[in-house]
Amino acid sequence: MDFQLSEDQRALRSGVRELLAGRFGRDRMRAVLDRGEGAGRELWGELGAAGFFALRLPEDEGGVGLGLPEAVLLFEEAGRVLLPGPLVGTHLAAGAVKGAAEGRAAVAVAYDDGFREGVGRDGGGGRVADLADADALLVLGRGEDVRVLTGEPLRALVRAARPVRSLDPLTPLHRVASPAGRGDPLPADAVRLRGEAAVLTAAEQLGSAARTLEMAVQHAREREQFGAPIGSFQAVKHLCAQMLTRVETARVAVYAAAVTADAVEIAGAKLLADEAAVGNARDCLQVHGGMGFTWEADVHLHLKRAWVRAARSLTAAEAEEILAGDLGRAEPPGRAPGARV
Amino acid sequence: MDLAYTEEEEEFRARLREWLASVLPGLPAKPSPDDWPARRAYDTHWQRTLYDAGYAGLHWPPDAGGRGATPTQHLIFLEETERAGAPYVGANFVGLLHAGPTIAAEGTAAQRARWLPPVLRGDEIWCQGFSEPDAGSDLAALRTRAVRDGDDYVVSGSKIWTSHAEVADWCELLVRTDPAAPKHRGISWLAMPMDAPGVTVRPLRTLAGSTEFAEMFLDEVRVPLSHRVGAENDGWRVTMVTLSFERGTAFVGEVVACRRTLDELAAAARANGRWDDPVLRRRLGGLNAEFRALWRLTQWNVSEAQRSGGVPGTGGSVFKLRYSRARQELYGAAAEVLGADGLDLDREWVLDRLSSLSYTIAAGTSEIQRNIVAERILGLPKGR
Numbered sequence: 001m002d003f004q005l006s007e008d009q010r011a012l013r014s015g016v017r018e019l020l021a022g023r024f025g026r027d028r029m030r031a032v033l034d035r036g037e038g039a040g041r042e043l044w045g046e047l048g049a050a051g052f053f054a055l056r057l058p059e060d061e062g063g064v065g066l067g068l069p070e071a072v073l074l075f076e077e078a079g080r081v082l083l084p085g086p087l088v089g090t091h092l093a094a095g096a097v098k099g100a101a102e103g104r105a106a107v108a109v110a111y112d113d114g115f116r117e118g119v120g121r122d123g124g125g126g127r128v129a130d131l132a133d134a135d136a137l138l139v140l141g142r143g144e145d146v147r148v149l150t151g152e153p154l155r156a157l158v159r160a161a162r163p164v165r166s167l168d169p170l171t172p173l174h175r176v177a178s179p180a181g182r183g184d185p186l187p188a189d190a191v192r193l194r195g196e197a198a199v200l201t202a203a204e205q206l207g208s209a210a211r212t213l214e215m216a217v218q219h220a221r222e223r224e225q226f227g228a229p230i231g232s233f234q235a236v237k238h239l240c241a242q243m244l245t246r247v248e249t250a251r252v253a254v255y256a257a258a259v260t261a262d263a264v265e266i267a268g269a270k271l272l273a274d275e276a277a278v279g280n281a282r283d284c285l286q287v288h289g290g291m292g293f294t295w296e297a298d299v300h301l302h303l304k305r306a307w308v309r310a311a312r313s314l315t316a317a318e319a320e321e322i323l324a325g326d327l328g329r330a331e332p333p334g335r336a337p338g339a340r341v
Numbered sequence: 342m343d344l345a346y347t348e349e350e351e352e353f354r355a356r357l358r359e360w361l362a363s364v365l366p367g368l369p370a371k372p373s374p375d376d377w378p379a380r381r382a383y384d385t386h387w388q389r390t391l392y393d394a395g396y397a398g399l400h401w402p403p404d405a406g407g408r409g410a411t412p413t414q415h416l417i418f419l420e421e422t423e424r425a426g427a428p429y430v431g432a433n434f435v436g437l438l439h440a441g442p443t444i445a446a447e448g449t450a451a452q453r454a455r456w457l458p459p460v461l462r463g464d465e466i467w468c469q470g471f472s473e474p475d476a477g478s479d480l481a482a483l484r485t486r487a488v489r490d491g492d493d494y495v496v497s498g499s500k501i502w503t504s505h506a507e508v509a510d511w512c513e514l515l516v517r518t519d520p521a522a523p524k525h526r527g528i529s530w531l532a533m534p535m536d537a538p539g540v541t542v543r544p545l546r547t548l549a550g551s552t553e554f555a556e557m558f559l560d561e562v563r564v565p566l567s568h569r570v571g572a573e574n575d576g577w578r579v580t581m582v583t584l585s586f587e588r589g590t591a592f593v594g595e596v597v598a599c600r601r602t603l604d605e606l607a608a609a610a611r612a613n614g615r616w617d618d619p620v621l622r623r624r625l626g627g628l629n630a631e632f633r634a635l636w637r638l639t640q641w642n643v644s645e646a647q648r649s650g651g652v653p654g655t656g657g658s659v660f661k662l663r664y665s666r667a668r669q670e671l672y673g674a675a676a677e678v679l680g681a682d683g684l685d686l687d688r689e690w691v692l693d694r695l696s697s698l699s700y701t702i703a704a705g706t707s708e709i710q711r712n713i714v715a716e717r718i719l720g721l722p723k724g725r
Binding site for chain 1: 342343344345346347350413603604605606607608611622623624625626627629630631633634635637638640641643644645647648656659662663708710711712714715716718719720721722723724
């Protein structure tokens, strides 16, 4: 057993971190935010060229031939820098939707887990992110059904949808009627795809949680009050220490879920990563004091994105029910020789 | 990132399982928690059984009489012994996990030859004389003094929270040998015989009603200079070397046991109808995530230690903070499942609920652990 990043995985992670620092640094993120636009096709193409979407496709299909653990490392880095756009959908659709693997197509996701009727002014429908600029919509239903909407079915859905003033300024949202039964069925394992969507979303949450911890620690070292850096005060220290325990607990849960791809383990990973991303953003905001409550500080963007991610692809209630259902039935960890729990 | 065990590791597990299945049925009945002589006999018998089968001191280096097992093998050993319901390390804890490794790392050849074999065989029990009434988590504030007199130190002071003191043969004792030095610098590490004149042990009763530990009074106790491990006034460093080793695997068996308790709680809740309460059900589900992650964190820390040649990383404090809270929440959930039965001391889990209260205090309170994490891992400035 060697539950640590391999040399190749470390190299991949630092390569992606470098790439994102160059292509989607803070200045560009703030520019996207202030223009109120998407990050653009150019960035999507650059991510595609870097293998972001084709990472898990076999090499003879133009992919990189890596696995879910490597994909998780990429999504963790994306979460650190608040990379916007339908990353999960495009990644999952690589190989199934034309152009997705290369980043020429953007693929949004509808988690069709019980849309309410109608999309009128009074509510209804479901929330779909990054819909307006999408070339395709991947519909992950509760059952076995996985569909892809492109062309006219997609345009019809978008016409009938209502734009929502999104909580997260970097995640445009639409209220959409249930797309169930529309578009083309995708010959894919729906359970596997939903699990992968959850673990990749959890990885973004992990990256965000790690980043807000860094932001809090940096601020606590530099900001002086009462003649000393605030990081020397025990109350601030303890907030930061709690943030680290959230990150490290979520990290091992997310990595293990990527290795095992087990449904219960994925539920645990999503639950803990949501808790880490939301909890750390809130604590980071607190450490920043009044500054943290301003638009200029990035921490609110992490918090808002964390809330958006927590509300999709396995909510806390869904994850906890899956985890509860496992109790008293499964073998406890490590019980069977070599068990991949 | 790989969670699969190697073929050698699987073979080790299989042999261990087979051996456990062969010896456990023949073990004597577990003694009452307050019967210390019986507990000593039970725990040392188990240690002797391990020794005879070649499992004693698994993680000790071979030149100290150990088996030189990898951290992963040690993990498997702790996991499998807990799973099989084998006795816990018990009264052998300090000797095997603390004093022994300290002597192995820092002792002279003569000291290793004198003290290590009896620990492995289960012939001698050690206790830990670190904490003092006025120096708990602030360990370096200890005041017990040792003054040289010829070939001896003369030791006076008092210690507290000393587990197994009533039945121990030796005490790993931290004493102040230079009162004028800065508080971390003037400390030495001594092996004190518990039957030396001037040693008085008085049991302490815990809030759970048991006598888990004792206070110890030292009145001009003579300890030979040759019983000092490491240089004079270098005892703090000697102690820190071994304290960190304890962290990686200290709670392996407990995490496995907690996961089993969680399964039992779910079964009990299903049986008594409490399972229909979605709040309680979700709470148990959340604890499942917590203990699964703690198990993964253990594997992560052990893998890190294995890569660095056995030196544990910084994950220990993070683990302890999270685990001590999770354990208390587990037994809080048990009280929810039990309802009014949770007020009955004879019901399962109720004593465990009480004892879980010590987890955020023992071995450095959670507050001190957070300071350690903030200063040593995150690099925040020291407080004034």
